[in-house]
Amino acid sequence: MTFTWKIGGEAGFGIMTTGLIFSKISNRLGYCILDYIEYPSLIRGGHNAYEVCVSEDEVTALKKEIDVLVCLNEETFHKHKNRLTSESLVLYDQEDFDFNYDFKKINIPLKRILTGFKGEAVMKNTIALGASLAILGGKIDVLLDLIADQFNKKGEEIVKFNQQFAIAGYEEIKKNYSALIKSFLVEKEEKKERLVLSGNEAFSLGAVAADCRLYAAYPMTPSSSVLHTLASWQEKTGMIVRHAEDEIAVINTALGASFAGVRSAVGTSGGGFALMVESLSFAGVAEIPVVVFLAQRPGPATGMPTWTEQGDLLFAIFSGHGEFPKIVLAPGDQKEMFELTLKAFNLADIYQTPVIVVSDMYLSEGHKTVEKEWFDKTLSNYKINRGKINFNSNLKIQISKPKLKTEIFLRYKVTDDGISEKIIPGTPGYFYQENSYEHLEDGHTTEEAKPRKTQVEKRLRKWQTYLKNDFQLPKFYGDEKAKIVFISWGSTKGIVLEAQKKLKEKGVLTGFYHFNHLYPLDKERISQLFKKDKRYLLVENNALGQFGKILVMETGLAVEEKILRYDGRPITVDEIIEKI
Amino acid sequence: MFKTMASIQDFTGYQPTWCPGCGDWAIGMAIKKALVDLNYSPDQLAVVFGIGCSGNMNDFLNAYGLHSLHGRALPNAIGIKLANHNLPVLAVVGDGDCYGEGGNHFVHACRGNHDVKVIVHDNRVYGLTTGQSTPTSPKGYRSKSTPMGLIEIPINPLALALISGATFVAQSFAGDINHLILTIKEAINHKGFSLINVLQPCVTFNKINTYQYYLKRVYKLDKNYPKDNFKLALEKTLEVNEEKFPLGVIYEVEQPCFHEQIPQVSSSTLVDKKRFFNYDILIKDFI
Numbered sequence: 001m002t003f004t005w006k007i008g009g010e011a012g013f014g015i016m017t018t019g020l021i022f023s024k025i026s027n028r029l030g031y032c033i034l035d036y037i038e039y040p041s042l043i044r045g046g047h048n049a050y051e052v053c054v055s056e057d058e059v060t061a062l063k064k065e066i067d068v069l070v071c072l073n074e075e076t077f078h079k080h081k082n083r084l085t086s087e088s089l090v091l092y093d094q095e096d097f098d099f100n101y102d103f104k105k106i107n108i109p110l111k112r113i114l115t116g117f118k119g120e121a122v123m124k125n126t127i128a129l130g131a132s133l134a135i136l137g138g139k140i141d142v143l144l145d146l147i148a149d150q151f152n153k154k155g156e157e158i159v160k161f162n163q164q165f166a167i168a169g170y171e172e173i174k175k176n177y178s179a180l181i182k183s184f185l186v187e188k189e190e191k192k193e194r195l196v197l198s199g200n201e202a203f204s205l206g207a208v209a210a211d212c213r214l215y216a217a218y219p220m221t222p223s224s225s226v227l228h229t230l231a232s233w234q235e236k237t238g239m240i241v242r243h244a245e246d247e248i249a250v251i252n253t254a255l256g257a258s259f260a261g262v263r264s265a266v267g268t269s270g271g272g273f274a275l276m277v278e279s280l281s282f283a284g285v286a287e288i289p290v291v292v293f294l295a296q297r298p299g300p301a302t303g304m305p306t307w308t309e310q311g312d313l314l315f316a317i318f319s320g321h322g323e324f325p326k327i328v329l330a331p332g333d334q335k336e337m338f339e340l341t342l343k344a345f346n347l348a349d350i351y352q353t354p355v356i357v358v359s360d361m362y363l364s365e366g367h368k369t370v371e372k373e374w375f376d377k378t379l380s381n382y383k384i385n386r387g388k389i390n391f392n393s394n395l396k397i398q399i400s401k402p403k404l405k406t407e408i409f410l411r412y413k414v415t416d417d418g419i420s421e422k423i424i425p426g427t428p429g430y431f432y433q434e435n436s437y438e439h440l441e442d443g444h445t446t447e448e449a450k451p452r453k454t455q456v457e458k459r460l461r462k463w464q465t466y467l468k469n470d471f472q473l474p475k476f477y478g479d480e481k482a483k484i485v486f487i488s489w490g491s492t493k494g495i496v497l498e499a500q501k502k503l504k505e506k507g508v509l510t511g512f513y514h515f516n517h518l519y520p521l522d523k524e525r526i527s528q529l530f531k532k533d534k535r536y537l538l539v540e541n542n543a544l545g546q547f548g549k550i551l552v553m554e555t556g557l558a559v560e561e562k563i564l565r566y567d568g569r570p571i572t573v574d575e576i577i578e579k580i
Numbered sequence: 581m582f583k584t585m586a587s588i589q590d591f592t593g594y595q596p597t598w599c600p601g602c603g604d605w606a607i608g609m610a611i612k613k614a615l616v617d618l619n620y621s622p623d624q625l626a627v628v629f630g631i632g633c634s635g636n637m638n639d640f641l642n643a644y645g646l647h648s649l650h651g652r653a654l655p656n657a658i659g660i661k662l663a664n665h666n667l668p669v670l671a672v673v674g675d676g677d678c679y680g681e682g683g684n685h686f687v688h689a690c691r692g693n694h695d696v697k698v699i700v701h702d703n704r705v706y707g708l709t710t711g712q713s714t715p716t717s718p719k720g721y722r723s724k725s726t727p728m729g730l731i732e733i734p735i736n737p738l739a740l741a742l743i744s745g746a747t748f749v750a751q752s753f754a755g756d757i758n759h760l761i762l763t764i765k766e767a768i769n770h771k772g773f774s775l776i777n778v779l780q781p782c783v784t785f786n787k788i789n790t791y792q793y794y795l796k797r798v799y800k801l802d803k804n805y806p807k808d809n810f811k812l813a814l815e816k817t818l819e820v821n822e823e824k825f826p827l828g829v830i831y832e833v834e835q836p837c838f839h840e841q842i843p844q845v846s847s848s849t850l851v852d853k854k855r856f857f858n859y860d861i862l863i864k865d866f867i
Contacts, residue, residue, distance in 0.1 A: 027867065195866040205862065211855050214662060237856045238844045240662050245688040249655040252648070252685075256659020259646050260626065260667065261851045264659070282649050372863075379859060406590060406623045406642070424851065425644035425660070426667050431622040433638055433645030436631070444594060444639050445647070 002059065003067040003184050005132060007125070008049035008076030011040060015072070018125040019050025020196070021146050023367050025133065026054045027196050028142045030188025032369045034059035034494070036362070036570070041221070041305040047075055054184070059368070060333070060494030061573050067184075068135065070128045072110070073097075089180065091131055106135060106177055113168045123165045130169030135177065138185035140170045193372040199363035199491075202334040202370070203267075203293055204229040206341025208237050209379055212291070213262040216242040216250040221305045222361040223267040223295035247275035255279060255288050259434055261389070261424035263345050267293035270312045271301065277319040280354050284324025286434040287412070287420070287459070289348035289355075289389075291341075296360040298568045307568030308361035310490055310541040316356050317519045317550060325351065325418075325462045328519035330358040332493030334368045336516055338375070342382050347470060350387035351462045352419060358518070360541065362570045363491035388421045406431055410441045414454055418461030467522045473529070474513040478504075484580060485511040487559055488539040489518055489547045492571055496539055499576035508580060515547065521554040530557050537561045537579065541571055586621035588612050594639040603754030603780030607701055608637050610760035611672070618765055625668040626660045628653040630682070632674035632708045633782075634701035641672075651681025654689045657696040658838075664851045665695065665839040668768060675702040676714040679735050683715070686737075690744035690773055695837040697767045697774045700737065701754075703782035704789050711785030721788070738817035741775045742810070742831055748774035749813065749831040753798050754781065755791050759827055766829055772837045779825060794825065801828035808833050 005022060009015050016037060023033045034053045040046030051066070053059045066083045069076070069090050074097035077090065081101065084090065090103045093110040108131045110124045117123075126147070133143055143166050151159045173181065197205070204226050207215060217227040231241040240257075244250045247268055254264035268276065273294050283290050294316055298309035316328050327347050331337040341357060348355040411432040413420045420441075423430060433443040438455060440446050474487075478500050486496050493514045500510045513529065530536070538548045538559040543566040545559075552558045563579050565571045591612040598604045615625070622642040629635040631650035638647040644667075648656045657671045671678075678686050678700050689696065705723070706712040712725035715735040722729050741749045748770040752763040760778065767774040779798065781790050805828065806812065813831035839845055845853070 024867070193867075195863055197866055201866065205859070208856060208862065209859065213850050213853070214659065216659075233862060234844060236858070236861060238850075238853050239856075240842060240844055240850055242658075242662070244655065245684055248652065249658075249685050249688065252652045252655035253659040253662070256628070256646070256656035256661075257663040257850070258659070259656070260660040260663035262663045264663075278649060279652060282652075286646070375863070406586070406621055408642070425626050426623070426664060428623050431642050431644050433643075433647055435638065435645075435647040436649050437647060443645070445636075 001184055002053065002055035002063060004051055004053050004063045004065065005068040005070070005136070006049060006051035006066045006080060007070040007072065007128060008047065008080060009072030011042060011046040011048045012044035013072065014122040014125050015048035015050050018129060019052060020367065021129060021143070022132065023052050023196050024146055025138065025142050026052060026185065027194050027369055029138055029185055030191035031056060031185070032058050032194070033196065033367065034062065035367045036062055037365055039306050047079060049076065049080065056188070061498035062570070064572065064574055068132060070132060072124055072128065089135060091128060091135070104180060106131070106173070106180065108169060108172055113165065113172070117164055117168070119165055123162065126162060126165040127169035130166035131173050133185065134170045134173035135181055136185035137181055137183040139187060140167065194369040195372055195375060196367050197334045197370050198225065198365055198367045199331070199334055199337050199359050200225045200295070200365065201229055202337035203341050203357065203359070206338045207265055207345070208233065208239065209382060210342050210345035211263055211384055212239065212265050212345060214240045214242070214254060214257040214264040215267070216244055216253040216264070217267045218244060218247050218250050218272055220269045220272045222297055222364045223269050223293060225365070226267045226293060247272040248279065251276040251279040251290070254290050255283055258288050258290055259425065263289070263349065265291040265293060265345070267295070269295050269297050270299045270303070270315070273312070273315070273319070278321070280326070281320035281322050281324065282436045283354045284320055284326065284459070285322065285438070286436055287352040288434060289352050291344045291348050292354055292356045294356055294358050295364040296358065298566070304568045306361065308541060308570055309566060309568060310360055310492070310546070311543070311566070313358065313489070313518065313542070313546040314549065316358055319356070323456065324459055325353050325466070326519070327351065327353070327355045327466060328358060329355065330490035330516050330518050331363070332490060332514055332516055333363065334370050335374065337363065339378060340516060342378070346385045347466070349389055350385060350419070350470070351466055352387070352389070352422065353462060358490060360491050362541070388419050390421055390423050408432060408442050411443045412439060412441045412455060412458070414441060414458050417465040418458050419465065463520050467520060471520070471522050472517045473522070473525055474515040477512040477514065479509040479511055482509040482511040483533070484508070484535050484537070485513065486537050486539055487513050487515070489515040492539050492541060495571050495573055496576060499573045502573060502577055503580060518547070519550065521550065523555045526555050527557065535561070537563055539563045539571060539576060542566050585619060586616060588616055591615055591622055591642050592640070593642045596640045597636060598633060599784050601783040602633070603703060603778070603782070604633055604637065604701060606754040606757045606760060607699065607778055607780065608640055610757050610764055611641060611670070611699065613761045614764035614768065617761070618768060620668070625670065627670045627672060628657045628660065630671070630673035630677035632677050632701070632706070634672055634674040635677065637672050651677055651685065653677070654682055654685040654696065654698065658689060658692070658694045661695055661839060662850060664849045665845060666849055669696045671696055671698045673698060673700055675700055675704065675716045675737070676706050679715040679737055687740065687744045690741050690746040692838040693745060693747055693772045693835055695772055695839060699764065699776050700778060701780050702737070702777050703780045703786055705782045705786040707782050707785055718788070736817060736820060737775070737777050738820070738830060739814060742813055742817055746775050747772035747833050747835050748829065749817070750774070750776045750829045751779065751825065751827055752776055753779045753794055753825070753827055755794060756827070759800070763829065770832060772835055797823050798825040798827050801826050801830070807831060
């Protein structure tokens with residue numbers, strides 16, 4: 001059974017926290033979830049909503065119908081009633097509003113309970129959570145535990161005070177609506193331990209596990225929660241998190257730290273990334289490793305800050321003036337986010353160049369359950385690879401021998417793979433410079449034609465090495481023989497997978513190439529994947545079909561049929577099915 | 581580890597390309613002499629260079645160098661210091677570079693008391709791009725970019741640094757190399773954000789602020805000048821409005837620097853720290 005629970009109310013009244021608690025409740029009871037939030041770019045007065053799709057098995061996409069809608073105000077009902085069915089349960093307070101539609105009405109006297117216990121407005125949410133749990137057949141204990149986790153620091157009295165609202169909501173259902181109680185959230189006997197992770201949290205965990213030691217950022221939705229998460233951990237992890245004066249300072253702080261030898265990353269969204277690209281080019285020519293986390297939102301300019309889009313792919317791929325190698329990755333879900341973040345830090349060091357990890361609001365802020373066992377295994381399999389950055393290498397031993405004079409280190413030595421050795425500044429006996437100007441092997445500025453050509457070619461050779469050693473072809477899902485094949489990248493993955501499942505139920509077999517290593521692309525190997533006698537459909541959350549353009553440019557493959565969405569909302573499973 | 585003392589020669593890289601008579605020669609030599617006097621060798625410090633004639637010192641000064649972008653040297657310097665606070669970090673920048681393109685970074689670097697030493701070549705003109713006016717050019721200054729005369733009044737870098745929280749604010753003059761050496765040594769020995777605004781003639785493009793112009797108007801602060809008096813220092817920084825240029829350390833106080841207030845690097849530098857492995861304490865939040 002897969003069901004959707006959704007709560008809505010006025011912005012500023014804790015809807016986000018409440019939704020996340022519902023996701024955690026479902027997880028603790030043994031279920032998988034995928035959640036999605038809708039909120040305006042303001043603090044008070046707009047409409048907030050949070051939906052959680054719950055199932056016994058992995059959830060990869062949202063569901064069309066809402067099974068339980070919790071209305072903390074009337075607006076919620078009207079905004080979302082088009083997704084209700086006659087079987088849907090609507091939890092609301094009749095003192096607040098009423099409706100005449102054929103849905104299952106569940107009146108919860110939120111106001112009365114609140115006044116009775118002298119609660120604050122935000123505690124309505126706790127009543128609603130208690131009621132939701134009751135109507136879905138779950139036990140109250142798990143909610144009481146989560147409330148205790150949240151308020152333990154404030155003392156037992158506060159915990160008890162908050163818990164009474166949950167209990168009141170729960171009892172109200174048990175007393176008056178026992179006939180409507182479902183068994184959707186009955187605690188599972190065999191439970192897998194899982195983590196409820198947003199894309200941003202998966203990136204944050206990946207950064208810590210990859211031994212990123214400096215993270216710099218300037219707040220920008222939807223990337224900000226990476227800044228918050230890493231900042232809140234820094235005393236434990238030892239990472240330095242700098243909120244600098246602007247995104248230009250952000251990336252240059254990271255480049256300075258990276259020059260000095262520590263793994264460094266920055267995070268931002270489109271507008272902030274625009275400010276960074278000047279220095280991205282600096283990182284390219286000076287060969288400074290850096291990981292850029294780019295969480296897209298709809299542009300141009302300020303656009304729609306709290307909504308989703310895949311509109312900055314071309315911008316990311318072509319970011320920075322001049323010609324230099326960069327690597328662009330785009331995880332499809334939380335697991336891939338964790339894996340590719342780990343990989344991104346290795347790639348940045350191995351190739352001594354910027355690596356951009358592209359996300360979007362849908363992936364960054366939505367949560368999904370990830371098995372703890374998988375997480376632990378991925379962690380234990382991970383090995384840090386700093387490539388030719390000689391921190392603890394033989395070279396260090398060699399150079400620690402007494403020397404009478406310091407000598408220049410050939411930082412940009414020309415090599416077959418395009419990658420030069422780097423020693424950490426401060427290493428005794430040597431010195432060198434990293435240079436934003438074109439330079440000789442020793443870093444000295446040059447304008448001579450021959451060394452210029454040599455260095456350009458050396459840098460660009462890194463791409464060849466990458467394609468040979470680290471590039472991954474798109475993953476294929478579905479039926480090899482299918483004549484209908486989807487192509488997508490990044491966060492649309494789960495939605496296409498769900499559409500494939502639905503189509504299969506109808507007897508339509510499909511295939512699906514999902515790209516997460518987006519740039520550079522390996523022309524030879526990708527071209528071989530595509531066959532003339534098949535129908536290809538490009539699925540992207542933007543207006544131009546940006547990845548389609550990259551495919552044509554890099555491989556000559558033109559995908560004519562496109563399923564595009566660019567109204568700030570994620571593509572739905574039905575939209576894809578309709579096109580088949 | 582055995583090491584002989586470094587000499588000026590050890591710090592000397594390629595042959596400079598500055599114009600004959602340019603103030604950059606004196607600044608370049610003073611930096612090297614100060615480093616030798618303080619017993620550093622090229623492997624023991626990091627220097628970030630901006631873009632401009634000043635930044636071109638990257639090729640003439642041996643050190644772990646980072647030749648940055650125009651205006652961006654300070655955040656790079658901050659990053660280096662955060663990563664390895666045992667490494668002395670110098671920033672060699674120009675007035676257009678540091679007060680114009682990088683003005684925002686300058687103010688915030690002062691605020692943070694980041695332990696970087698900023699040596700600004702203030703020649704009141706863009707030399708490398710052939711003579712346009714800069715944020716320190718006087719009002720009415722005629723240049724290629726302001727042929728009818730500059731409308732803005734000049735920025736006051738010393739006052740700006742002071743009110744923004746810099747803990748070491750000094751001024752020196754490229755025409756007095758001994759003073760320059762001394763001031764650079766004081767800046768390096770200071771713990772915290774240090775600004776030396778170096779008055780420097782551009783012999784090619786600035787025909788107003790010449791050696792003669794400055795020689796008539798600079799004066800050295802008295803030996804008994806109290807460096808820790810903020811109000812007095814502010815008054816000194818305003819003398820530029822009367823075309824008077826005090827030379828020396830105008831303000832110096834000891835305050836904790838940025839990195840000293842970060843517990844993560846209290847017992848080790850960031851680059852030398854042991855790797856974090858205790859992931860279980862982080863993932864509790866996700867269950």
